[in-house]
Amino acid sequence: MSEITETKITANQPEQRELRYEPQQIEEKWHARWEADPALYAAEPHTSKRKKYYVLEMLPYPSGALHMGHVRNYAIGDALARYMWMNGYNVLHPMGWDAFGLPAENAAIKNNVPPRQWTLSNIGHMKAQMKRIGFAYDWSREVATCLPEYYKWNQWFFLKLYEKGLAYRKKSKVNWCPECATVLANEQVVDGCCWRHEETQVQQQELEQWFVRTTNYSEELLAGLDKLEGWPEKVRTMQRNWIGRSEGALVDFKIDGAISGTEKITVFTTRIDTIYGATSIQLAPEHPLVAELVGNDPHLHSKVEDLLREQARAREVGDVGAIEKHGVFTGRYALNPFNQEKVPIWVANYILMDYGTGAIMSVPAHDERDHEFAQKYGLEIRIVILPRRIGQPPAPGEPEPPVLPYTEKDSLLINSGEFSQLSNQEAIQKMSAFAEQHGFGKRTVTYRLKDWGISRQRYWGTPIPMLYCEKCGVVPVPEKDLPVLLPENVDITLQGGSPLGRVPEFVNATCPKCGGSARRETDTMDTFVDSSWYFYRYTNAKLADRPLDTATVNYWFPIDQYIGGVEHAILHLIYSRFWTKFMRDLGLVKNDEPATRLFTQGMVIKDGAKMSKSKGNVVSPDDMVAKFGADSTRMYSLFATSPDRELDWQEAGVEGVHRFLSRIYRLVKRNAQPTHPFWNHPRPRHLPDNLRKIERKLHQTILKIRNDFEGRWHFNTSIAALMELLNEASEIIEWANYEPTGPLPFMQGQTGFIHVPVPPTKEVAIPFTALFLRQFVLLLAPFAPYLAAELWEVIGEKAILLRTDWPKGDAILALEEVIDIAVQVNGKLRDHVLIEYNATEETVKAAALAKVALHVEGKEIAKVIVVAGKLVNVVVR
């Protein structure tokens, strides 16, 4: 670079007031403009020629105010939506409210405000917060699940489920949360406690409830996971475990000696190959046969009662795994169908009635639990499986005893009659077939997944559209009578069951079949029903006569990118997969799965702990926006760490981002060329070295950020790259536009002699600056939309920023012409050498050797490794 002179400079004062970055002013200004022109954010219709892109963030519960977790979630989605828009896609980016639920009722009790009013006012406030932060949602598609125009379709779907036999009513043991005063689904019980009240143990209650037959789709829900390659492996694993498929067999053991009515016990086993080692039968305490077997023996009876109590207690504590195993012998025997051996029938507290058949064959030698139990009660432990020795069958007579219990499946059968010497995989096949042939067993598949209990004894939810007629029994509300409206002015308490039951105008109805008097169902639906299909409604949120329009849904679905918290891995995400399959079978949609890609963002924490009121470490988005502006707040949430990781909120970090945005603001404001728009100038042919340097960096940055959006989503490094670009460019851009007669714009307060490059001619400086700043603003747009909009105007652009092409980046212009090559000796860094990018390997080698001559002196060079464009390693002896 020859253009260097030495210049005397003096302090440049006073500071120019108008160059202070004032996010409040800028953001309020654009907030108002965007409010006036919502069309800016609306997706184009489904007849658009553009390629569609559906990006969705999980809808929030309107609790009252946004928290940082929301801001982070939506900042990710919004950056993606904006990026996709600017890459020519027709983007659907909607938002809505998961608006039914218990907190509204609690607020009603506490503050005497009707749930509807409380909820709608929260929605109003949170919507204003979202708009203030500048999230680009298409508000024309807003959905609030508590409004009749939405929940009407919950009821409609319920009728369809009922019609198809997928909704049914049954009396059973259900989970009851005393705090919520309602029943919970299995998915809503975490470690024996309520998912909303982590301290509150769930109680078991016998109630009549509505269930949805999710288990009809067990197999498909499981198999579908293999195809969801865009979902985190963690979520897929959790769902697999939750569905819990086991292949096995049902085997009937005849009860020895007559017994009234029943004469066999059916057990479920995945290890039929170990059946010759079964030395007892174990029944769950709740097994229906237990009463018969126990008869009227008072001693046995009280023992069984004890076992029942122990199991119930363990279940409530949520610690079934740690229960101490107890059991009692019934005095009766069953016959092993394979060898007619008599095995004792026991009742044990570790057998669960709601899995398999509630009865097992106990094989102490080959099952850990059975082993523990048998040792405790002195039951026979009989080895029927040996560790398999490859190519060498065990010598008869001297079987090498395995360490018990031996549960491996790569093994060989012994003491198993005609099945001895088979490998256990073979034995499973042959013994199952044998059982089927002889009519005492059959192959089967068992799932852990249970049907979804959806009845809730609460007010603020979708009324279940069912009637109970004295004459006709259970009668669905006819479709034409939907919605069954949720009455207003209901007295809400947490005692005494469903609040709707205390509203006679609601309860008393007429039977649509016989015209006689009927009673309405007073339970409401689980709010997870609402969120199981809300994303379909966004495609046509105002549709009055149907839940959705199939052609529109087919255009938008599946969701291209779904973003939310991992806490819904098995709740919402399994229910909505079920719902999609059900809708597909109704012919309403044609996709099998709701979303192609799922992203689960990390939690936002503060000082190493989850933000919570009790810990006093809650950071309010409002405060951050007031202090640093929305752009800094949301950009920090992307910059602090990658989106999948936990984010520890540090206010100093927000300040840092704010400083970065200030520097951008000043740079653009001082150097904008609004009267020289970029299209008036092609890229200058001959750039001086320093301009070429930042042009190269610019293209490297564009390509890097593209790579981040299209790959790993490490937006923290995207933003770091923008910072690097600014660091490298700002001084050069300032000097390129330096007027020798004017004030020194950027080196405020600097005095003394410094090296100053001579500015390029205006013919180069003006178009280059126009091009550079324009691209910089575009790069910024997905992350800091307010500042980008403001600066877009400052540089004289009139087009809609969100519909302007995001820079493509040019790999040729990004190329480094001179590369810094590291020179190592025996793997230790010793020097660097600058080399033309297209230098031959020989040139590189020679240059490198010359550099490290001293280190190599007197030693024999064993070899020289050249890694193109990176380093040279000289290996010496």
Next chain:
RNA sequence: GCGGAAGUGGUGGAACUGGCAGACACACCAUCUUGAGGGGGUGGCGCCGAAAGGCGUGGGGGUUCAAAUCCCCCCUUCCGCACCA
């Protein structure tokens, strides 16, 4: 217990396929601007050492010209599951 993820400066974190560890930022130090400052500019900043140099990615071993990255053993933290027969 089983399964998964992760351990890098004072801090948040970079290093994408084995190739210069610590990009970018925060904090801190120095310095300039100032009556002063929480603003702005410049420089420094892994550890030991005056320097040359050495040591450094949870610990220990290994593979390799070269390891944060691959392999083996161990430790720690977080998350999920946990009598599922």
